[in-house]
Amino acid sequence: MNKLWRHVAGVALAGSATLACANFPDKPVTIVVPFAAGGPTDKIARDLAEALRKPLGQTVIIDNTIGAGGTIGAAKVARAAPDGYTLLVSHIGMATAPALYRKLSYKVPEDFETLGLINEAPSVLIGKPGLAANNFAELRQWIAANGTKVNLANAGLGSASHLCGLMFQSALKTTMTPVPYKGTAPAMTDLIGGQVDLMCEQAVNAVPQIEGKKVKVYGITSLQRLPLPALKDAPTLSEAGLKDFNVQVWHGLYAPKGTPPAVLAKLNAALRTALKDPELIKREEALGLTVVTDERLDPASHRKFVETEKTRWAKVIKDAGEYAD
Numbered sequence: 001m002n003k004l005w006r007h008v009a010g011v012a013l014a015g016s017a018t019l020a021c022a023n024f025p026d027k028p029v030t031i032v033v034p035f036a037a038g039g040p041t042d043k044i045a046r047d048l049a050e051a052l053r054k055p056l057g058q059t060v061i062i063d064n065t066i067g068a069g070g071t072i073g074a075a076k077v078a079r080a081a082p083d084g085y086t087l088l089v090s091h092i093g094m095a096t097a098p099a100l101y102r103k104l105s106y107k108v109p110e111d112f113e114t115l116g117l118i119n120e121a122p123s124v125l126i127g128k129p130g131l132a133a134n135n136f137a138e139l140r141q142w143i144a145a146n147g148t149k150v151n152l153a154n155a156g157l158g159s160a161s162h163l164c165g166l167m168f169q170s171a172l173k174t175t176m177t178p179v180p181y182k183g184t185a186p187a188m189t190d191l192i193g194g195q196v197d198l199m200c201e202q203a204v205n206a207v208p209q210i211e212g213k214k215v216k217v218y219g220i221t222s223l224q225r226l227p228l229p230a231l232k233d234a235p236t237l238s239e240a241g242l243k244d245f246n247v248q249v250w251h252g253l254y255a256p257k258g259t260p261p262a263v264l265a266k267l268n269a270a271l272r273t274a275l276k277d278p279e280l281i282k283r284e285e286a287l288g289l290t291v292v293t294d295e296r297l298d299p300a301s302h303r304k305f306v307e308t309e310k311t312r313w314a315k316v317i318k319d320a321g322e323y324a325d
């Protein structure tokens with residue numbers, strides 16, 4: 001009799017799982033953002049949440065779980081129920097955390113399902129309003145004269161701002177003093193207030209401050225200039241003297257490992273629809289973002305992309321001797 005009941009229970013369980021997938025999503029979906037509200041990752045996630053509402057037919061809630069360069073939020077999703085209702089928006093931090101954090105509680109990409117790349121996000125080098133340098137050549141001299149007295153803000157070990165700052169210091173062959181925050185939104189407040197000197201920040205968050213003349217802009221961190229009014233005179237750092245300097249941030253969408261394929265397919269389809277939303281494209285392009293429409297939206301290609309970035313950044317981080325126990 002036991003065998004029969006076990007069989008019946010198995011069939012019933014399988015049936016309810018299939019039903020759950022078929023009805024997905026039948027309640028709100030949560031996107032974990034591993035950085036403070038108001039920063040670039042948060043802005044991009046909220047933009048995406050708005051565009052996902054229609055294709056998912058459900059509310060999409062943002063949960064800012066912050067700290068440790070974005071790894072606390074990522075760990076929360078790695079441990080979440082693999083049912084499609086808890087997702088993660090993160091960026092190159094997904095690829096860099098394994099090299100930086102020796103006691104990381106999750107594996108990348110093994111502990112996640114990659115749903116697709118969202119965008120490419122250029123960054124800019126910005127300074128406090130009272131900084132005594134009005135272009136990159138003057139900034140270079142100011143940095144040489146001040147060395148470790150220069151406070152370089154970032155969003156914690158492994159954040160895009162931290163990695164860009166790492167590359168910037170090694171390109172200048174100098175060491176500045178890192179000032180970590182739980183996101184570049186609080187860092188921006190201190191930069192505008194003059195409590196810190198410099199920051200590598202994603203254009204999506206820097207453009208409004210540059211337009212408002214609240215910070216100084218010294219250069220674009222990728223190899224192409226940005227066709228935005230606020231940045232029309234901003235050179236790339238490569239043009240300005242740091243030959244071939246190139247830091248490009250990207251954002252992706254992730255679910256916990258083991259999320260059923262039928263649910264992943266629905267989420268990926270909703271992501272593709274959201275990224276075609278003309279309102280989203282207009283908002284993102286006005287902030288310098290390039291919305292992904294190519295094969296990197298495919299989960300398998302995105303997974304391969306994360307693995308390639310993980311290898312690339314591991315070398316940069318090893319060469320810089322950066323890590324956290």
Ligand code: MLT
Binds near residue numbers: 202
């Ligand atoms: C980063 O620096 O990693 C992010 O831009 C931080 C943030 O989104 O606040």
